Amino acid sequence: MTGSLSIVGLGPGGPAHRTRAAEDAVRDAQVVLGYGGYLASCTDLTGAHQNLVSSEIGAEQQRAEDAVRAAAGGARVALVSSGDAGIYGMASLALTAAAALPPARRPAVRVVPGVTAAIAAGALLGAPLARDFACLTLSDLLASWEAVEIRLRAVAAADLVLALYNPRSRGRAWQLGRARDILAEYRSGDTPVGLVTDAGRAGEQVEITTLAALNPERAGMHTVVIVGAGGTSRLGDWLVTARSLSASR
Amino acid sequence: MTGSLSIVGLGPGGPAHRTRAAEDAVRDAQVVLGYGGYLASCTDLTGAHQNLVSSEIGAEQQRAEDAVRAAAGGARVALVSSGDAGIYGMASLALTAAAALPPARRPAVRVVPGVTAAIAAGALLGAPLARDFACLTLSDLLASWEAVEIRLRAVAAADLVLALYNPRSRGRAWQLGRARDILAEYRSGDTPVGLVTDAGRAGEQVEITTLAALNPERAGMHTVVIVGAGGTSRLGDWLVTARSLSASR
Numbered sequence: 001m002t003g004s005l006s007i008v009g010l011g012p013g014g015p016a017h018r019t020r021a022a023e024d025a026v027r028d029a030q031v032v033l034g035y036g037g038y039l040a041s042c043t044d045l046t047g048a049h050q051n052l053v054s055s056e057i058g059a060e061q062q063r064a065e066d067a068v069r070a071a072a073g074g075a076r077v078a079l080v081s082s083g084d085a086g087i088y089g090m091a092s093l094a095l096t097a098a099a100a101l102p103p104a105r106r107p108a109v110r111v112v113p114g115v116t117a118a119i120a121a122g123a124l125l126g127a128p129l130a131r132d133f134a135c136l137t138l139s140d141l142l143a144s145w146e147a148v149e150i151r152l153r154a155v156a157a158a159d160l161v162l163a164l165y166n167p168r169s170r171g172r173a174w175q176l177g178r179a180r181d182i183l184a185e186y187r188s189g190d191t192p193v194g195l196v197t198d199a200g201r202a203g204e205q206v207e208i209t210t211l212a213a214l215n216p217e218r219a220g221m222h223t224v225v226i227v228g229a230g231g232t233s234r235l236g237d238w239l240v241t242a243r244s245l246s247a248s249r
Numbered sequence: 250m251t252g253s254l255s256i257v258g259l260g261p262g263g264p265a266h267r268t269r270a271a272e273d274a275v276r277d278a279q280v281v282l283g284y285g286g287y288l289a290s291c292t293d294l295t296g297a298h299q300n301l302v303s304s305e306i307g308a309e310q311q312r313a314e315d316a317v318r319a320a321a322g323g324a325r326v327a328l329v330s331s332g333d334a335g336i337y338g339m340a341s342l343a344l345t346a347a348a349a350l351p352p353a354r355r356p357a358v359r360v361v362p363g364v365t366a367a368i369a370a371g372a373l374l375g376a377p378l379a380r381d382f383a384c385l386t387l388s389d390l391l392a393s394w395e396a397v398e399i400r401l402r403a404v405a406a407a408d409l410v411l412a413l414y415n416p417r418s419r420g421r422a423w424q425l426g427r428a429r430d431i432l433a434e435y436r437s438g439d440t441p442v443g444l445v446t447d448a449g450r451a452g453e454q455v456e457i458t459t460l461a462a463l464n465p466e467r468a469g470m471h472t473v474v475i476v477g478a479g480g481t482s483r484l485g486d487w488l489v490t491a492r493s494l495s496a497s498r
Binding site: 011012015016017018019020021084085086087088089091092093095096099103106109110111112113114115116119120122123124126127128129130131132133134135136137142143144147148150151154155157158159160235236238240241242243244245 | 379
C-alpha cells in the first residue's frame with residue numbers, strides 16, 4: 001500500500017507565521033525531509049519517534065525523489081520548504097517525481113500552502129504589493145541571464161511592482177546591480193525600494209531606499225527586494241502602493 | 250495614549266491555513282473590524298467581550314478610517330481581510346489613513362501576513378507558480394480597462410505564469426473572456442489553465458482546463474484563475490511549472 005506525501009511550506013521564519021495545516025502535517029509525519037536549516041526551524045513540531053532526513057542546499061532533486069520513494073513505500077512523509085513550497089520551492093520537483101511513477105505506485109500527494117517570502121517582506125514594509133505585482137528570481141542557476149533580463153524588462157515596462165527572490169549570493173554578486181540598472185531605464189531614480197532580510201527570523205532587517213541609492217551589498221541569500229511602481233510611495237516608515245491605477249500608467 | 254492596529258490576513262478559508270500570528274492578533278483585539286463574511290469566518294477567535302464591527306463590501310475606505318480612528322483613540326484593534334491583507338486587501342487603505350494623522354496621534358500599526366488566494370489556489374492545483382509569475386486583478390473598479398489590458402499583454406509577452414484575481418462578478422461579466430482572447434494572441438490554445446473557487450471553504454472547486462477551452466462562466470467572485478506559461482504542463486491531476494527556464498523563452 002502506498003503512503004502519503006505532504007509538501008509543506010513553513011512560512012518565513014519561526015512559528016508565528018506558520019499555518020495550522022503546515023504544523024499538523026509535520027507533526028503527523030513518520031518521515032520528515034528537508035534542508036537542514038528548515039528542519040532546524042521546526043524542531044518544536046518533530047520528535048525522536050520520527051525519521052528526520054536532512055540534506056544540503058543543492059540536493060533538491062535527490063530530496064524530492066527520496067520523499068516520493070518513502071511515500072510510495074507506505075510512509076506518511078512531510079517534505080518541508082521555507083515560505084511556500086510552490087514558489088521557488090520543492091513542490092514542482094516532488095510532483096514531477098510522483099507523476100513519473102506508474103499510477104498504482106503513486107502516493108497521495110498534497111501541497112500545504114505557506115506565507116511566501118514576498119508576502120512576509122511586504123507585510124514588514126507596509127503594503128507594497130497592494131495592486132498587481134510580479135515575482136522574479138535573479139538566480140541564473142536554472143536559466144540563462146538573458147532569459148531573466150527579458151522578464152525584468154517586461155515587468156519594468158508594464159509598471160508592475162516587482163519582488164525579487166535570490167537577489168544575491170556569494171557566487172552571484174553582480175546580478176542585483178545589473179537588475180537595478182535595467183529597472184532604472186524604465187523607472188525614476190526616486191522609485192521606492194524595500195529590502196527585507198531574514199523576515200521573521202533572528203537578525204531580521206528592513207530597509208527602505210530608492211532605486212538610485214540601492215546598494216546590492218545590502219542584500220544577501222535571505223533577502224527579498226521589492227521595487228515599487230508608479231503607484232508606490234513612501235508614507236512615513238511604510239512603503240505603500242495605491243489600490244487604484246490611474247489611466248496614464 | 251494611542252492604541253494599536255493589526256491589519257490581519259486570515260488566509261483563504263477556515264482555520265487550517267491561518268497563521269498563529271493572525272489568530273493571536275484577532276484573539277487579543279478589543280475591536281475587530283471587517284466585512285461581515287470575514288468576521289463570520291473567524292468566530293472561533295472572537296467573543297462577547299470584543300466589539301465586532303461588521304461592514305459591507307464596498308465600504309473599504311470607511312472601514313479603514315474607522316479602524317485607524319479606534320486605534321488612535323487607544324484601543325487594540327484588528328482589521329481583518331481574507332487571504333493576505335497586503336494583496337488587494339485592506340493594508341494599503343489603512344496605512345494611508347494612519348499616515349495622514351499627525352505623528353503624535355498615529356497608533357502603532359503592523360501588518361500580519363497571510364496565505365493569499367493565488368498561493369492557496371496554486372497548492373490545490375499542484376505547483377503552477379514554481380518559477381516567476383504575476384498577480385493581476387481584472388477588476389476595473391479602480392482602474393481603466395485599457396490599463397488592465399496593457400498589463401495583461403506585458404505579462405503574456407514575457408511568458409510569466411499569471412494569477413488572475415477578481416476574474417468575474419455579476420457586474421463584470423465580459424472581462425475574463427476578453428482576457429482569455431488577449432492571452433491567446435501570445436500563448437497556444439493548449440496552455441494549461443486552472444480555476445480554483447472557494448479555496449479552503451465549503452464548496453471548494455478545482456478545475457484544470459486549457460486556454461482555448463476556458464469558459465468564463467466557470468469563474469465567479471471567489472475564483473482565482475491561473476494561466477500557465479511555456480514551462481507549465483499538466484501531469485496527471487496536477488498543474489506543474491518547471492523550475493528551470495530554457496534560454497529560448
